[in-house]
Amino acid sequence: MMTSSSNLSPEKLARDLDWNLLKTFLVIAKSKSITDAANRLRLRQPSVSASLKRLEERLGKQLVLRSPGSFRLTKAGKLLEKEIIEIQGTILRFETILRDTEDDIRGHVRIAMASHVECPLFDDALSRFHQQHPHATLSIEISASRYAIENLIARRASIGICLVKDRSPKLHYKRLFREHFGLFCGPSHPLFGVKDLRPTDLAGQSSVSFVTDQMGDALRLVALMRAEANLDDRVVGTSANLEEVRRMIIAGLGIGPLPIHVAKRDVESGVLWRLPPYTSPPAIDVYVVQNPKAQLNRAEVAFCQILEKLIDSTPIEERIYL
Secondary structure, three states, X not given: OOOOHHHOOHHHHHHHOOHHHHHHHHHHHOOOOHHHHHHHHOOOHHHHHHHHHHHHHHHOOOOEEEXXXXXXXXXXXXXXXXXXXXXXXXHHOHHHHHHOOOOOOOOEEEEEEOOOOOOHHHHHHHHHHHHHOOOOEEEEEEOOHHHHHHHHHOOOOOEEEEOOOOOOOOOEEEEEEEEEEEEEEOOOOOOOOOXXXXXXXXXXXXXXXXXXXXXXXXXXXXXXXXXXXXXXXXXXXXXXXXHHHHHHHHOOOOEEEEEHHHHHHHHHHOOOEEEOOOOOOOEEEEEEEEOOOOOOOHHHHHHHHHHHHHHHHOOHHHHEEO
16 A cells, blocks of 8 residues: 655655656656566566556555556656656756856757748847857757657757747747748649639648647647648648658648748749638747746857847837748
């Protein structure tokens, strides 16, 4: 029988709890079974089971529900997973924070970004940051917006530039710009070059899109636009990366959505063709997202200040792209 966690002294729990058990549990939480977790950890299955049992006994809570054909976290397990991710993120930043002690700013800025971000204001922020702090470094990791958010919560990224589906109370959001999406096809598509098309002309055509182009996700309005065009329900190809969605459209796999201002050059050069609807295209906001609990190094603070100052001094009308 497990001891109730309410009987545990917080100080004693913090002193006695084995960090290795928490790291093991984090792998278990992301696995399909104890055997799967053992394979990921390169340990024997009984060893992983024993670690889970010790952690559950120490906390006085069941963390995983296991039965034939079912393996899922309890409510306590889900809460613990989120807390471990935050703790791990803080630990991973120790070296960066301690290294950033010189007068000259030499820290590193990690930016988690959605793939379709094309924003002159953001480019200006990068340029100004480098000019003012030439010894600091940056890295930009492209991924689906939900992974950018996960990296921010885990403090594996300094700042996120991404779409937002549901706002987390743990994060801070500031709108960077608004873009509008249209539907496009490539040169080999039968509708390429055809003028004065109507939305009904797209009915039954195959399509490609972003992984977030779903009714319950960040590109819900784009999914609605595709649905109203009555495209084939089967999506031939998907990607989290704009360049790959663009590649599939140009290759003729199907009709696909792209930000209109990003596709403009390809339309002018003759490799993409704009399709209806031509009016009232869906508007999608892109945000700067930060974790207020993250301990930023001086380079990260400097970059965030530059970007926020540019946003605050630029009217939203100048940050809406068509």
